[in-house]
Amino acid sequence: MSVICFALVHIGPGDPLSTLLPEDAPQEVVDRLKAEYGLDKPLVVQYVLWLGKALTGDFGISIVTSRSVLGEVLPALVNSLILAVGGAMLGFIVGMILGGLAGYFHGRPADRVFTGMAITGVSVPHYWLAIVLVIIFSVELQWLPSLGMNMSGATDFTFTIENFRHMVLPVIALSVIPAGIVTRTVRGAVAELLNQEFVEALRSKGMNERQILRHVAKNAAPQVMAVMGLQLGYLLGGSILIETVFAWPGTGLLLNNAIFSRDIPLLQGTILILALIFVALNLLIDVAQATVDPRIKR
Amino acid sequence: MTAQTMDSTAIAAAEAPSAGPKRRTYWSAVFERLRRDPVTIGCAVIILIIMLAAIFAPLIAPHDPYKTSMLNRLAAVGTPGHLLGTDELGRDMLSRLIYGGRVSLFTAIVPVIGALILGGTLGIVAGFLGGRVNMIIMRTMDVFYAFPSILLAIAISGALGAGVLNAVISLTLIFMPPICRVAETVTTQVRNLDFIAAARATPASTGRILRVHVLGNVLGPILIYASSLVSVSIIIASGLSFLGLGVSPPEADWGLMLNTLRQSIYVAPVNAALPGVLIFITGFCFNLMSDGLRSAMDVKL
Numbered sequence: 001m002s003v004i005c006f007a008l009v010h011i012g013p014g015d016p017l018s019t020l021l022p023e024d025a026p027q028e029v030v031d032r033l034k035a036e037y038g039l040d041k042p043l044v045v046q047y048v049l050w051l052g053k054a055l056t057g058d059f060g061i062s063i064v065t066s067r068s069v070l071g072e073v074l075p076a077l078v079n080s081l082i083l084a085v086g087g088a089m090l091g092f093i094v095g096m097i098l099g100g101l102a103g104y105f106h107g108r109p110a111d112r113v114f115t116g117m118a119i120t121g122v123s124v125p126h127y128w129l130a131i132v133l134v135i136i137f138s139v140e141l142q143w144l145p146s147l148g149m150n151m152s153g154a155t156d157f158t159f160t161i162e163n164f165r166h167m168v169l170p171v172i173a174l175s176v177i178p179a180g181i182v183t184r185t186v187r188g189a190v191a192e193l194l195n196q197e198f199v200e201a202l203r204s205k206g207m208n209e210r211q212i213l214r215h216v217a218k219n220a221a222p223q224v225m226a227v228m229g230l231q232l233g234y235l236l237g238g239s240i241l242i243e244t245v246f247a248w249p250g251t252g253l254l255l256n257n258a259i260f261s262r263d264i265p266l267l268q269g270t271i272l273i274l275a276l277i278f279v280a281l282n283l284l285i286d287v288a289q290a291t292v293d294p295r296i297k298r
Numbered sequence: 299m300t301a302q303t304m305d306s307t308a309i310a311a312a313e314a315p316s317a318g319p320k321r322r323t324y325w326s327a328v329f330e331r332l333r334r335d336p337v338t339i340g341c342a343v344i345i346l347i348i349m350l351a352a353i354f355a356p357l358i359a360p361h362d363p364y365k366t367s368m369l370n371r372l373a374a375v376g377t378p379g380h381l382l383g384t385d386e387l388g389r390d391m392l393s394r395l396i397y398g399g400r401v402s403l404f405t406a407i408v409p410v411i412g413a414l415i416l417g418g419t420l421g422i423v424a425g426f427l428g429g430r431v432n433m434i435i436m437r438t439m440d441v442f443y444a445f446p447s448i449l450l451a452i453a454i455s456g457a458l459g460a461g462v463l464n465a466v467i468s469l470t471l472i473f474m475p476p477i478c479r480v481a482e483t484v485t486t487q488v489r490n491l492d493f494i495a496a497a498r499a500t501p502a503s504t505g506r507i508l509r510v511h512v513l514g515n516v517l518g519p520i521l522i523y524a525s526s527l528v529s530v531s532i533i534i535a536s537g538l539s540f541l542g543l544g545v546s547p548p549e550a551d552w553g554l555m556l557n558t559l560r561q562s563i564y565v566a567p568v569n570a571a572l573p574g575v576l577i578f579i580t581g582f583c584f585n586l587m588s589d590g591l592r593s594a595m596d597v598k599l
Contacts (some may be wrong), residue, residue: 019541064540099521118552119585120582120587121531122585123529123538123578123581123582123584123585124577124578124581125533125537125581126533127537127540127556127574127575128556128571128573128574128575128577128578129574131560131563131570131571131574132571133554134563135563135567135571137503139563139564139567140567220540232444234446234447234448236446237445237446237448237449240448240452240541241447241448241537241540241541244540245543245560246395255449255452255453255456256541258456259452259453259457259543260456260458260542267453270545271449271453273447274445274446274449275444275445275449278444278446279444292416
């Protein structure tokens, strides 16, 4: 994983220092800067040095801003996390309700309507939806702001109404894909479980529908949780497009800037940190699944 | 794949090596089911129209997609002569959308085909041979799962630099692992069925078993899975070019048009939203078509 992060940014064209120095910079200045950033050593040595430092939490210094990569990434990560969690919660709630209903009314008109909505959600390019939302709610109705986190341009999230107002549109745009995917998963799980014999047994025992649904929900949980966890990870890493549209100061915007300024340490650090969180999240799901469903044991 | 189809195809393959009549009934049943599915047919027709429009763009487009006109900037949809209006440089939107479809569809479909060939082959080999080969191939693929796919696509594209070819490479790389995984799972299932053991008992060579008995049974599910990726592919591909990692101006695809028109949402909101509508329709139709194929072929993944 770390090898990929490292290799990724080194296969690309363009000398990272060329963005810093003027075209006619004397050779000795170039050499000194290269030595300073460790770019004069062979790639393997660069990799080992980078990994060794990364393990201790030192991801180097951003070439463009000269601030530490960790110092750049962490605040952005918090901002991204706020959006991702917001989008995930909205998406999961909508998905569970629609999916539950679709699964319960399996094969009936209601099922077809909700399934259609789910497919629509999965097929919508979310960055386009973001633009459409801006057009409707910011340009035409002028209800909600379209850019940034707040009016002052600060990049720290505070619990003010202003911040929440800025969050509304990005969160809706982000929630559509997870909503669609969760709807599909929940629908499949519920429809399948309702067909099983134990449901028949519960019914013959005289249980009412609400109690039966609780049993079904419990059995569907592990599968649905796995999908949700993955989606949260995707939201965290994949919000780059939404953050670009809304100029939300998160990791996505950071990555975008790092790519276009060829800021290698920043690029490597951000991707590695995001990947680490993604892996940790997956691990967490496995643990959570095992707690909910005792049959899953390693 | 449900147990039922698995059995019927397995029996068909095991009973008669030529498998003529049985297999034909399976496929004719599939076509019969498809014919009675208006949604799938409708989606296929829409996609066909969009594709044909893109292929024959020079014949269909009413204007030159690169001809700018400063007097005619951001004309509204429905302006005489410009059915869908003009963009921020006065270029005809309809013509640009038709031409843009060329790049958009290319970057959406080619990576899936590439990943299908690479990932499918690796997965089938891993599944069929098992053991150490399986472990090496599948563990390598696992590494890719450490990254959310959009992030990986953007990172690879960003590293390689902007360009259509680089976008195709990065998308191929992110679609390869999931296809490989599906191919490996299906192949492992088929490999352990009795009819493969029966085929092994005959003088059939490994190559022949792989070609005749395994491939015929795994190709369906793998193709279905790959077809479901096309809609994801068009969204990510257009996303890459939306970020400026795809085609370079003045050439344009739907993603880049969406990006450049974003500055004009206050003046011409409808024009600005149009390219996204096409991405959405294409993705939506591919999704429904894939679902229709899946149920027609009775494949469960």
